[in-house]
Amino acid sequence: MSPAGIVLARRPRARRFLAGPGVPPGVAAAALFLGLVAVWVVAPGLAPHDPALIRPGDAYQGPSSAHLLGTDPLGRDVLSRLIDGARTAVLAPLALAAGTIAVSTTLAVLAGYLRGWVDAVISRVVDVLYSIPALMVAIVIVGVTGGGFGLSIIVLLVFGLPANVRVLRAAVMERAALPYVEAARTLGVSTPRIMLTQLVPAIGPLVITSFFLQITFAIVDLSSLSFLGLGVPPGASDWGRMMAENRATMSANFFSTAAPGLCLAAVAVSANVLGDWLYTRYEQAGRSR
């Protein structure tokens, strides 16, 4: 349809799925659920019982008015442990994802805009990291060194970089060749300023989706580690750990395993859905024509 004198190659945009007027119900549900978990994070005092209190007499109970989600094999209240575990379940992936994306964005902008040896170094490192199975390495490193939660986060952060740096760097390179960046250079705008005021906003939508996707990955990876008994200390009311501890007695109290599993999946899905939606909104705001 464009009668342009010279064809301007315009890459066909992948159709976004969650487009539509107003807030879709899926997004509302996701936001609502994340809100609930946020309340648990800020106010662990909401827990009806002491999450660490062991009462062998109450073990293996199903749901009741005293224990809404029943108890685990040690007689601890599942709901209280769920609320108490929200902090590690949510804050750690959040911090991990924020760290991963912050570092990735910085590296991507540097490599994609400066090019030259900076790009060569960053890209090579990223290439090598990319072909390393992250979770596997985390299992080995954390396992062999006996390192704790902090080490798991650092290892996962490093191995979370390559995929994000690649995507973001490609986006930066595409934008860096566009006239608006070249115009800024011609005007004499300084390099750091071009990076901050032109490139970062331009890849903003991508950074946002990457962040939310990364939350999802972080939840999956961190909880997998704790499911294997790595990272979090024994006894902590971590959702992944709860599932590993309670799975053998699932038939006695289904909820002791299902509830943390459901919560994990719901947080991860919500982050994914919300990220996708924000991306669509931001993208459309800047969409031409």
Add this chain to the structure above:
Amino acid sequence: MTSRISPTALVATGLSVRGVRGGAPVGLTSDVDIEVPAGEAVAIVGESGSGKSLTARALLSLLPRGLASSGTIRIGDRDVSLLDDAERRRLRGSELAFVMQDPFTMLNPLERCGSQVTAALRGPDGRRLRKAAARDEAVRRLAEVGIADPAVADRYPFELSGGMRQRVAIAAAIAENPAVLIADEPTTALDVTTQKEILDLLERLSRSHRMGLVLITHDLRVAFSVCTRIYVMYAGEIVEAGRPVDVRNRPRHPYTAGLLRTEPPLDRRVHRLARIPGAVPAPGARPAGCRFAPRCGWAEADCHDHHPALTVLHLDHQVRCRRADELTEQLRPSRTDEPPEPAVACAASDRALIRTRALRRTYGPRVAVAGADIEVHAGESVGLVGESGSGKTTLARMLVGLTRPSSGSVEVGGVDLASRHLSSADWAVVRSTAQMAFQDPYSTLNPHRTIGAALRDGLRLVGAEDIHRRTDELLERVGLSGDHARRMPAQLSGGERQRVAIARALARSPRVLVCDEIVSALDVSVQAHILNLLRDLQVRLGLSLVFITHDLAVARQVTDRIYVLKDGEIVEQGATGDVLDHPRHPYTQRLVASVPSPRPDPGTELERGKPA
């Protein structure tokens, strides 16, 4: 009267395309009637938003998802509208063929050209051709479109030039000897010289194969050069139809007349390019009366209230205008009467603002610019003209420091950009001497920043005091208003964005503005606005222009001197009028000759060629 006798290959009656926007049905095109005689070419001409491409898609039953068409289409003596989907599919390729705009995306990059050409062919037994037979057939078909080298059949598309790919695509499209070929802007992506070859090829094929050709184009010159009938579309409907001689010499619709006037002439520089105010209305926002009325200088109250019908004037000239009879004289192109503007006697100041010596740029083994000597003086407008790959853009980029020279010198405001060490004071001199505006209006502004933010970048760097007032001033200088500063680029039209891009460059108060193909992506009516603006700025601010373009007619309008580039070398230079009127270098001669010119009057052709 051969056109009367030729059997019609395709007739479309009342063809309309509808879509849904924001939940409500919207008419995109309405009641398009088209007749295509066998062996002849007709053109559908219009700017973007006219619905010409949708009409092509509707003819092929290849509308994008969510759009539907109505009306009748007859091919030969078959009514296509009565066929089901499978039968329509069988019709495509065998009866109706289609060629698209971009030769770089039309072919499958992973399949050899030969097998793409013969993919649709079946042997007499209804089976796919055997390998050897298919290759022979491919070679034969490629020869038909002017590719003599049989090895091309074994090449992949990415190994061929744009023109060659377009030929391969045409061969693939007409492999089954269809009755009608629909070509949607088939030459827009190509260089002028290649464009002419492809147009000639299409015309030749349509004659030799007795094939009706529907040429969709935005370029009236292209339409006049090959077609025997022109349909002008505006805002989803045909506003005028007729023989090219009539449409060109006696346009009866104000829009057609406007288009003809906004088209810059190649042979002379006009005082001021005519313009059409406003923009094409979007589907859904079209006026109830005449759709052109809000932009029409002759519109009366009735025009706004009543939607005019397409009426036959004489012969086969039709027009959709209530006042067609009264306006005959006013609409006649007055160009010949208009005095050509004398070339501005360039006050060649002694000192050049920009001077390059033996300027060279290579990319690995490829030479982009091979030793260019150019000068730009204060207040003059200099053109860099050439086809894609001629090095004109690389040269322009070196003038503003976006690309570093491999050797030679570029002095901008006395600073040599080729030297190794440039202080920030040197850069400040360069920045305030030369600034640049770019080609693509859709990427020239950051989609996530306001117009004001883009302009303030430059103003801050010159330490302007009252930045917000200066922003408003800049916008007004390029014909926009101060409240554009708060808008996002997505809210602006292509022409408005190019104005902002010019304003942004002016923020540093440069003495030279380098314009890289800044109008090539715009519709002609918008292009005229920008070209006039540039001429104003040149006069009012004493600004020098370096104008890069592939379009000689545009160069004629805005430049005083031109440099013609070919493969990185300047092959000819001089005053624009001299070079274009009396080209000396064979390449320049070829460039000038490739600009589409109207075909000879069908009357004379009839007498000479085909006795009735």
Add this chain to the structure above:
Amino acid sequence: MSTTGNEAARDTAGPATSDRAAAAHRRGGRSPALRMLATRSVGAVAVLLAVTVVVFLFVHLAPGGPEQALAGREATPEQLAAIRARYGLDDPLWQQYLRYLGALTHLDLGTSLLRREPVTRSIGQAAGVTAPLVLISWLLAAVAGTALGMFTALRAGSRLDRVVLALTVLAASTPVFATGLLLAWVFGIQLDWLPVLGAGRDGGDRARYLVLPILTTTLVLLASSTRFARVRIGQILEEDQVTFARARGLSTSYVLVRIVLRNAAVQTITLSGAVLIAMLGGLVVVEQVFALPGLGTLLVTAIGARDIPVIQGVTLVVAVAVVVVNLVVDLLCLAVDPRMRRGLEVDR
């Protein structure tokens, strides 16, 4: 203030890519593909060597040093000294490394401290469980994902498209152990159709035990392969080449197979390689959920018992697998895309 610093660097961007390809073309003589293959193979060998160094150093990084790692935690000082002498731990590090490499060439990965058997034997047995699990789920996910992606891309925006999208988001976001436990609970415990713990005996019995783990792994892989195929195929379907083919009356099967699948192939192959590698960690978890005696379980047990030789062995095997997968991915891409054979850059 000025952009002088990176002016030169920026210059190498832009139109240089095609030139670089052209230059590569000339340097490589007639076949840039062979050149690329050679580079990749050399690279692969280099990576493997680097991995052996890292793996070799594991012993020295472990708490308590190598002798403790080799002798176990309850070793007496005399035992430790004996170990040092026997393994030559007092020799310079590079000599020890060369000895380690020498042993590797004889496929000698040492002896498991826990099981008191050659590491190669432990790994061989475990691989018998892991290999079918990985390969079958991977193949299933790649084929079904592409098919599902194409099916939904052809019906873009339909209810089916949206349901499949929602399911892929769900499957990709749910931790694999949660998926596994859910499947085990439903099919193993509630319905009692399939065994949920262990690997069974050989043959058909093992197949029954592998159904649920394979299902779990496939579901997770399927999520990413479907979504990827949906997006990529959706893009291709909107490209001019598809419209042009349809305008020539070419059949749907021609469009889907010769254009869509072929054009999606390079990215699909590259992605499934990356997914396979990323999945290795998840595999450890799946094996834990279903108590499968595969490589993952071997590794986790070895980590728990500080059985360093086994950890080294498994790590090495995984590294080899990763390198092989990457090499195969490169080869397949070269076979599919003529542009890559000519040394041109292609978006992967």
